[in-house]
Amino acid sequence: MAATSPHVRSQPVRITRTALALATAAVLAAGAAGPLAAPAAAAPAPAAAQAAAASAAPFTAAQATLNPDGSYLISWASTAAQVSVTAATQASATTGVALGGGAGTGSLTVPAGTLPAAARWYFRLSTPDGSALTVAERSLGLADAHNFRDAGGYRTADGHWVRTGVVYRSGKLSGLTAAEQQVLTAEGITLDVDLRNSSERSDDPDQIPAGVGYQVADVVSLAHGIKFHKDAAATLLQALAAGLFSGSSDLGQSIGYPFMVNFVGADHAFHDTLVAIEHNSGATVFHCTAGKDRTGWANAVLLTLLGVPRATVEADFLASNTYTGDPEAVELSWLTSAFNEVNAIYGSFDGYLHQGLMLTDADIAALKAKLLA
Structure with missing residues (x-):
């Protein structure tokens, strides 16, 4: 996380290639093109679009963790009197290897070697009334x-859960071995959405198995022109000031995150990503280079759309510091700056979804129906 001191850190700041591209576009646009007309306020979504399609699973907490010794720890909290646990190699499986269970709130350890080798194990938590929730170790x-x-496995504010095994987030896929490509196949991934720019895609083309579709959703593409929703110079100055105040270690990222909201080209990329997830019949993976910035914002948008609380969204974002092995990979102030830009331009996250990302009520309802349990 970023330091809370208003003083700038003593080490040199970093500026990533993507953040620099967005900042450069802003400089080019400043004084040359005014902001787009302010978007109209989004009309309230009908109740049918706001409601999740499925009944909420009766769990307030649930998690599967793969320990370094190869064992799994399955934990849960439920309003049910009893919970039983089965293991399966497919997220959609309704039966599997019976592992035991426990009281409504409890845990279960699966010793190493109990389950045979598999690309991934899913754990189905079932209650006596027939309700069930599937969890898995998040990392593949x-x-x-x-x-x-x-991207799943999180509880929403209204008690639903984001399904596991449907959407994945990642860094670049250019180095996948044949065995790793088979993991994608085993997980039912049928679409790869690439958020990188043309240079990144050319330098490190994705290596994906046959049968997996490939779609580009370039966040910094100029295909839609150099257009912004509000004055680019103002956003640039505000982002620099906020980055200096927060002690950001990467002023380029402090600039880049709000521009992922202000830049019209980014709107199209994130729109295309979400619509691809909506319409893809299999599982989807979206990624950039490190899987933390463009991918981090895309996943924050998806989880927020689904109703995941902000604190959980922030925790998922900061988890890149663990999964990349770099404790300073991302800072919370960067994500906060993007959400602040949403409010500054649209007044609400719902306005951003409808007016910025051009999603319809039907799109949002379809995503919830597909991804919520």
């Missing part, structure tokens, strides 16, 4: 795809 453990992890 791909050595050559840093930060490759499940």
